[in-house]
Amino acid sequence: MSLKIGIVGYGNLGRGVELAVKQNPDAQLAAVFTRRSPQAVKLAFPGVPVVAADEAPAWKDKLDVLILCGGSATDLPTQTPHFAQWFNVVDSFDTHARIPQHFDAVDSAARRAQKTAIISVGWDPGLFSLNRLYAQAVLPQGKKYTFWGKGISQGHSDAIRRIPGVQDAKQYTIPVPGALDSVRLGENPTLTTRQKHTRECLVVLKPGADAAQVEHQIKTMPNYFDEYDTTVHFVSQQELDANHSGMPHGGFVFASGATGKHGENKQLIEYSLKLDSNPQFTASVLVAYARAAVRLNKEGVFGCKTVLDVAPAYLSPKDGAALRKELL
């Protein structure tokens, strides 16, 4: 089969999907939908139709699946149920507290239309969620840990940029090495927020801004920074652009348990990601689950799913016999 994929929203993530599709010989990009003027969108590989988002319903028989690349704050809560009226859809909705509500809205839209939706796809939520589930099922009495980084947190970078006097900023989330070591040794530490991660901020000041005042505002910002050991470095725009323009990220999921009649045997599961490009990796996961959504739909499995509900084999273009032979 050749999987005909449409993208909705052409930012970093949408562009990542365009590139990820190129790595999958069984998939092709068939259209990009945008709320901007289609003429304003310059694809990495031109030649694919760029279409106004409002015209998407006319494409309902020309695409197998839509990958929704909008933001979780305002785009996806309306877009995913909306497009599920006509398409199988996959999104990367990541506002944890609103996942149950988003799931219900997408589920009812998709069921009505006999479509298949997979939400909250990516690495966290996504591959990390899977690993938390597998680990918890295998070591039910164990302790689970998730660490993030080293990587750029978009939300924290944005929060710094909103401080008066700040021209630009990037924030790195960094796991505390000693905490990682303790978990790896099976010590099952109880870790506070401060003991798990540090935050490193690279800040470009506007001319005349008060550095000490900006640093104080960052370090005392509730929720974002006050519970962490935070370091602030003031740099030039040139340095920020030259050395910190990438979007690296990653992290670790651990499960540390013990088995045996007296719990005498330590068992450690560790999963980690080291990503030069967070959006391109998330996009790669989205494409794999787009394939799964189409296959589930062909089997008559309708409604909303998450990565927890999808059997791994659905992600691969290969059939069961080939997978058993090559991967088991």
Add this chain to the structure above:
Amino acid sequence: MSLKIGIVGYGNLGRGVELAVKQNPDAQLAAVFTRRSPQAVKLAFPGVPVVAADEAPAWKDKLDVLILCGGSATDLPTQTPHFAQWFNVVDSFDTHARIPQHFDAVDSAARRAQKTAIISVGWDPGLFSLNRLYAQAVLPQGKKYTFWGKGISQGHSDAIRRIPGVQDAKQYTIPVPGALDSVRLGENPTLTTRQKHTRECLVVLKPGADAAQVEHQIKTMPNYFDEYDTTVHFVSQQELDANHSGMPHGGFVFASGATGKHGENKQLIEYSLKLDSNPQFTASVLVAYARAAVRLNKEGVFGCKTVLDVAPAYLSPKDGAALRKELL
């Protein structure tokens, strides 16, 4: 629900299953079947019936699932299809080359009886296979690596013990640190067998045996040792028993890929296990998949499956809403 589990075969793995069941509040051990005299089997937690394997069919309405804990060489190829006539079954069949044949035999027996079987469950095959599949689906152009160890290889230890003059032996498989480092750096090395693992042998000689001759026979043994850098240490039985009687194992699955228009962004996935007890960990995985087999059966999904075919959510005693809230 309370999952009523039966064990067939009470060696290291069967005993591991007995212990693993204790960690799962929704499961209980209901019977242990043995080909030995039932009186000869001493459970870790006595009180559960120990029954002659021949009498198992009489238990068909009293159990939800059987976990088969025999060996892959001669037990499971006949036992798994045999018991699938009456029970949902889970096994840890790990003779890679014979998996397709075993799958077919189990599949036809289970379908005829409307039972559900999950074969080749454990960590490799098992959790490592899952990770190879997820990694390959997400980074289809990437390179995949599997390393094993540091851990005891039962097969290699047995091979040494068959050499004349050897009284006892343990063999550790050890990944080469430089190879792991190179993969972690995203260098995508091409590695020979010798470059990936070394083998360390602890050997107890029989009185009067020729150490040099034994060492030569080990190091030149085809398939087992000749393609590896092998170290042989001669030790006393006392030292072997005191310091090397455990069954530790583990390993690593890596996927190293690149994304971006020109492949400029490296993306690394690493999964690793560090296990103090190989059989107890395998047993823990078996219990999670036993739960899945019972649920699939209740949904009318019959025949043979592998870990690749089972959606992660089936492994957990929690329902979809709880899993989405806690793990996504």
